[in-house]
Amino acid sequence: MSKITSVFYLLVSIILFTGCEKVVDLDLQSAESKLVVEANITNNPGPYSVKLTKSVPFDDASIYPSVSNAIVTISDNEGQKEKLSYTSNGVYKTKLLQGIEGRTYTLDIEVDGKTYTAQSTMPQKVELTGIKLSVLKFGGQERNVLFPQYTDPLDFGNNYNFVLTVNGSKKDIYVLWNDNTNNGLTNERPVGGPDVELESGDEVLLEMQGVDNMVYNYFFTLSQLAGGGPGGGTTPTNPPTNISGGALGIFSAHISHSKSIKIP
Amino acid sequence: MDVKKQIKQIFTIGFILLSLLSFAQEKFTISGIVKDKKTGETLIGASVLLVDSENIGTTTNEYGFYSIQVPKGSQKLMYSYVGYNSLIKPFEIEKSIVSDVEMDDVIVLQEVVISAEREDDNLTKAEMGTQSLNMKEVAKLPVIFGEKDVLKTITLLPGIKSAGEGANGFSVRGGATDQNLILLDEAPVYNASHLLGFFSTFNSDAIKDATVIKGNSPANYGGRLSSVLDVKMKEGNTKDYSVSGGLGAISSRLMVEGPLQKDNSSFMISGRRSYADLFLKLTEDFSDTKLYFYDLNAKANYKINEKNRIYLSGYFGRDIFGLGDTFGTDWGNATGTLRWNSILSPKLFSNTSFIYSNYTNNINITAENNDFNINSDIKDWNIKQDFSFFANPKNSIKFGFQAIHHTITPTTFSGTQENGDDKNSRTGLENALYISNSFKPNNKFTLDYGLRGTSYSIIGADTYNIYEKGIKTGSVALDKGEFGKTYFTIEPRLTANYRLSETQSLKAGYARNGQHLHLLSNSTAGNPTDQWIGNSYNTKPEIADQFSIGYSKNLSQNRYEIGIESYYKNMQNQVDYKDGADLQTSPDVESQLLYGKGRAYGLELLLKKKTGNLTGWISYTLSKTERKIEGINNGEWYNAKQDRTHDLSVVGVYQLNPRWSLSGLFVFNTGNAVTYPTGKYNLNGSTIYQYGARNADRLPNTHRFDLSANYDFKKRGRYESSLNFGIYNAYGRENPYTITFRENETDPTKTEAVQTALFKWVPSITYNFKF
Known part of the structure; x- marks a missing residue:
């Protein structure tokens, strides 16, 4: 329901036939560069990777320096432990580690005399059995939407993060659901809407990630910011990360299950 | 104890x-x-x-x-x-x-x-930060979309700021939009906006008088921190039947009034409907879009005898917005007031009121034959007794009590597929007792002083969780009808006026206000879906202490009036949501809240020309409002979103000749406090922005000029009519509604800021009539 805000935003945009957009110059402050951690471990076979980069000031070009001199280890609560080896572009990879549902994983990073730690628990598996395609109307515009087919377990606390890839390129949208509503039921919520165009012939890959609360909060916060920006949406904040030590990004141990479909 | x-x-x-x-x-x-x-x-x-x-x-x-x-x-x-x-x-x-x-x-x-009336009223009354609006004055001001509007007019006064284009509500002396007590014939109106703030719920045809008090209200008002906006409906013509109305491009209105019993009893009924969506039907993209509002005001009074009179008044309004069969939402207020006036003795006047108020909003989403509903609701039953005792020329005393039963239903979900979440409606009982005196020892000095005591009791049945920094530490289960925690506030009120000379006076005031209801909103602009909550075991009554001083001077035989007021306001138990809060689907919205304090201070200047062919005013406010909440902005003071440093309004009405009058309006204000990105990074192939201190940045300044012209046709018998032309934002300033950030389309390594503006200019034409 994070889209309610953007629906009202749409309402406003309807009221304003005369509304207009322009690029403006703003005097923005520059944040200091911070370590950015992109770390994922799933129930699928490895290798898993941890990518370390640096953030840059907003006005700079979007070229993010990679960090190659870190010591990165991942361990779990059953005694597995592995030091990752550096490949290239800031990416460190595992060789042996296997992600197993229900286990809690710890990520340790040492770089330039600082240490960063994160923990994430891989939830129990929820099966994505298929994708149902349907057409919905949004303000006169017809849109293809996807209904991921799965049944939420009876226990509360299941979180889902959907990643949509169309013709090989990842869509810049955040779809985060939990079972605060529809707990224990088969899914009836669509992925897609007014801002996602799926056209005939498109190859769609939908990944359903089962994530823990921290990971959910991180991406949910990002989804809340996607609506309006200053003046129209939620007051922007940095998403709460599970990484201690002052780094940005997230360490996500998640269940991953993908299905693909071709739009007829 | x-x-x-x-x-x-x-x-x-x-x-x-x-x-x-x-x-x-x-x-x-x-x-x-x-x-x-x-x-x-x-x-x-x-x-x-x-x-x-x-x-x-x-x-x-x-x-x-x-x-x-x-x-x-x-x-x-x-x-x-x-x-x-x-x-x-x-x-x-x-x-x-x-x-x-x-x-x-x-x-x-x-x-x-x-x-x-007495042209030096501003010098003799003790009341501070108070402005009464006569509908005659409002009628001549420039209008937006052809509708004169009380709410729009008060935002042109010093210390009162509109939430901005496309946003609900207004802010008084640094207060939040939920800190205004908006009363329509004594009934609280929980959302006074139509069409996201472009219209107010107050149909000017039905309105007789509006008074706004900026924090230093007398003890008979209470329940909100920042202001009281007291709007009274017309009672209806007791002499003769009369019809008036207006036809406009966006909305039309009709009002009928007349005697029920000549010279004694009367009625008034007034309706309004917008039809902007008719234009949408002409566009291909929005042909199945519904977007309109309507409202209905009705009032009747009946004179029982010389000493007793009964009034019955009601309001019903609704906004409707729908996108085909997929999405529909509606929201609105309903109020009803039954009053009994009784002159108990020549010195003692009594009024007893029974008041009902309800605000609901519903959202319906249909997907794949599944209905999904989201509703929230606040409902009040209210009994109020007021006495005015005109003791002697030096003292007039008011005292009374009020009891309000609130039923607040938080955002709940239901639907064909939904197993329903088990959120209960919560009830609370708000009581108040007050006494005040207006003391005039001589014609130089006036002192209004009073005391209001309030209580708010949490009533079952529900389970109230207790949170410590967002983590649940316990809970209290209340049975149906069982009283839980009761909060008390004691609110002293004092204003004094000293007349320095024939033409000038000095004022000072102090007031404490308490507030037991709180509006939760996680968007920078208010939404109709924002929900109200009452006090709980975590959320305590908000308290504000306001100190103010003022100086008034009249010039040239009261033709000009100068007013200067300055205030400092300290606020406790302010409510905000935590970063990334989920106010819609959280099983307990209280787990998403944080509490802290606020402060606001400012200087207000008003220069008014009251008589002549050219009338109007210049109003300027210099102000600051901040909050400090543990868990937000590292616990440091940050600008409240309604913080605007400068706020200027210039209003002029010029009577060209008996038929034509022209009016102009210029507003300028500092942009709202917002948070801009300071850095960026890449995660899983998406660009994510990094933010600095909360609300440390500013939207660009807002300014615009509105112009309107009114032509009164020659009166034919009883038939009076006029034509009103208006242009909103006449010089086409693109005022920022939002600023968003995106990657440059041609060079994806660059990011840029994009400003969206609402109205470049909007013409309007309205034909008004009366017979």
């Missing part, structure tokens, strides 16, 4: 008030009702002055009633009111008498006379 002490304090102060009465000399009383001669509509706030003595006087109350004590013998009373000819009436006083008075409307021939 604390409560006992507080109750004792109330009684002590009560006794002091009563002891004042014993000093009163025995005199006779003249009392009665002041009305408009043509329509029989009672006049609120008309001044009644004893001529030849110390010039001590009184004003009519909200029902047009006055009571003044005079010595035996030949006396004269002068009655005066904005836009009416003053009236001097002689009396031969041997006993207390009743004198109802009918006043003549100033006939507008050569010029619009917007002359103040």
Whole structure:
């Protein structure tokens, strides 16, 4: 329901036939560069990777320096432990580690005399059995939407993060659901809407990630910011990360299950 | 134990008030009702002055009633009111008498006379930060979309800021939009906006009078921190039937009024509907879009006998927005007020009110034959008893009580597929007791002082969780009807006016206000879906202490008025949501909240020209408002979103000739406090922005000029009509509605800021009629 805000935003945009957009110059402050951690471990076979980069000031070009001199280890609560080896572009990879549902994983990073730690628990598996395609109307515009087919377990606390890839390129949208509503039921919520165009012939890959609360909060916060920006949406904040030590990004141990479909 | 002490304090102060009465000399009383001669509509706030003595006087109350004590013998009373000819009436006083008075409307021939009743009222009254709006004044101002609007007009006054284009509500002296007590015939209106703030719920046809008090309200008002906006509906013509209305491009209105019993009882019914969506039907993309609002005001009064009168009034309004069959939402208020006025004695006036108020919003989403509903609701039942005791010329006392039963249903989900979440409606009982006195020892000094005590009790059935920094530490389960925690507030109110000379006066005031209801909103602009919550075990009553001082001066025989006021406000128990809060689907929304304090201070200037062909005002506010909440912005002070440093309004009305009048309006204000990104990074192939301190940045400044022209057609018999032309944002300033950030389309390594503006310019035309 994070889209309610953007629906009202749409309402406003309807009221304003005369509304207009322009690029403006703003005097923005520059944040200091911070370590950015992109770390994922799933129930699928490895290798898993941890990518370390640096953030840059907003006005700079979007070229993010990679960090190659870190010591990165991942361990779990059953005694597995592995030091990752550096490949290239800031990416460190595992060789042996296997992600197993229900286990809690710890990520340790040492770089330039600082240490960063994160923990994430891989939830129990929820099966994505298929994708149902349907057409919905949004303000006169017809849109293809996807209904991921799965049944939420009876226990509360299941979180889902959907990643949509169309013709090989990842869509810049955040779809985060939990079972605060529809707990224990088969899914009836669509992925897609007014801002996602799926056209005939498109190859769609939908990944359903089962994530823990921290990971959910991180991406949910990002989804809340996607609506309006200053003046129209939620007051922007940095998403709460599970990484201690002052780094940005997230360490996500998640269940991953993908299905693909071709739009007829 | 604390409560006992507080109750004792109330009684002590009560006794002091009563002891004042014993000093009163025995005199006779003249009392009665002041009305408009043509329509029989009672006049609120008309001044009644004893001529030849110390010039001590009184004003009519909200029902047009006055009571003044005079010595035996030949006396004269002068009655005066904005836009009416003053009236001097002689009396031969041997006993207390009743004198109802009918006043003549100033006939507008050569010029619009917007002359103040006693033109130096601003110098004599103790009330601070108070502005009464006469609908005649509002009518001449430039209008947006062809509708004159009380709510839009008050935002042109110093210290009051509109939330901005496309946003609900207004902010008074740094307060949040939920800190305004908006009353329509005493019933609270929880959302006073239509079409996301482009219109207000107050249909000007049905409105008689509006008063706004910026924090220093007398003790008979309470329940919100920042202001009271008291709007009163017309009672209806007691002399004759009359129809008036307006046809516009965006909305139309119709009002019918007339006597139920000539000279005694009357009714008024007024409706309005917008039809902007008819234009949408012409566009391909939005052909199945619904977007409109309507509202209905109705009021009737019945005179039982000379001493008793009953009023019944109601409002119903709704906004409807739908996108095909997929999405529909509607929201709106319903209020009802039943009042019984009773003149118990020439000195004692009583009013008893039963009030109902309800605000609901519903969202319906249909996908794949599945209905999904989201609803939230707040419902009040309210009983209120007010007494006005006109003790003697030096003291007039008000006292009374109020009890409100709130039922608040938080955002809940239901639907064909939904197993329903088990959120309960929560109930609370809000009580208030007050006493105040307006003390005028001489014609130089006026002192209004009073005390209001309130309580709020949490009532079952529900389970209330207790959180410590967002983590649940316990819970309290209440059975149905069981009383849980009760909060108390003690609110002293004081304002003083000292007349330095014939033309200038000095004012000072202090007020404490408490607030037991809180609006949760996680968007920067208000949404109709924002939900209200009551006090709980975590959320405590909000408290504000406001200190203010002021200076007023009138120039050139009261033609010009200068007002300067400055305030400092300290706020406790402010509510905000934590970063990334989920206010919609969280099983307990309280787990998403944080609490802290706020402060606001400012300087307000007003220069007003009250008479002549050119009338209007310049209002300027310099202000600051901040919050400090553990868990937000590292616990440091940050700008509240409604913080705007400068706020300027210039309003002018020029009567060109008897037919044409022109009006212009210029506003300028600093942009709202917002948070811009300071850095960026990449995660899983997406660009994510990094933010610095909360609300440390500013939207660009907002300014615009509105112009309107009004032409009065020649009156034909009873038929009066006029045509109003208007242009909103005449020079096409692109004022920022939002700023968003995105990757440059041609060079994805660059990010850029994009500003969206709402209205470049909007013309309007409205035909108004009356017969």
